[in-house]
Amino acid sequence: MPDDRSPLTRDEVAHLARLARLAVTEDELDLFAGQLDVILGSVARIGDVAAADIEPTTHAVPLQNVSRPDEVQPSLPREQVLAGAPAVEDDRFRVPQILGEEE
Template sequence: MSEITREDVQHLAGLARIALTDDEVTSLTSELSAIVDAIATVSEIAGPDVPATSHPVPLSNVMRADEVGETLSAEQVFAGAPSHDGERFRVSAILGEEQ
C-alpha cells in the first residue's frame, strides 16, 4: 500500500501553484492514496501478456468511403452567383474599406 502524505500533497500543490486549505489537503491525501492503490492493484493483475489499451472495445472508422461522383461545371457553379469573374466569386471587402 502506497502512502501519500500531507507533505506530498502540499508539495504538489506548491508545484502547481494551487492554494489548498487544511481540509482540502486532508481530503486530497486520502483520495490520492486511494488512486495510487488502485493503480497498484491493476498493475499486479495486468501482466506483460496483457496489452495496454485506451478503449475496452476496438474502435473502427464509421465514415463511408470517398467516392468520386458528378461535379458541377464552372458555368453551373457561377450560374447562381451574384457576382463573379469567371474564375472566382466576387465578394464585398470586409476589412478596411467602405462598401
C-alpha cells in the first residue's frame, strides 16, 4: 500500500523537541527528522497488515498456568514454629497492633 502521510519536517521535530524540553542542535534536527520518518513509516506499514479477520493477541505464543496444584504436605508442628517467635499469644504469633479499632 502506498504511504499517504507526508514526511516529518525538521520544524515538526524542533516543535517536538521543545515540547519534550530536549536541547537539539541544527544537525540533529535533520538527522532525527529522517530517523523519525522511517519509524513512523514502519508503524504505518504495521497498521496496514492488521486485518479484521485476525484476532488480537497479548502474547506471541499461547500461555498456560505452570503453577502446581495445592497439596497438603507435612509441615513443622505448631509448638516448634511458635518456639522461635519473639512473642506468642493464644497459640499464635503476637504482633504489634498497627490499625486502630474502627467505631
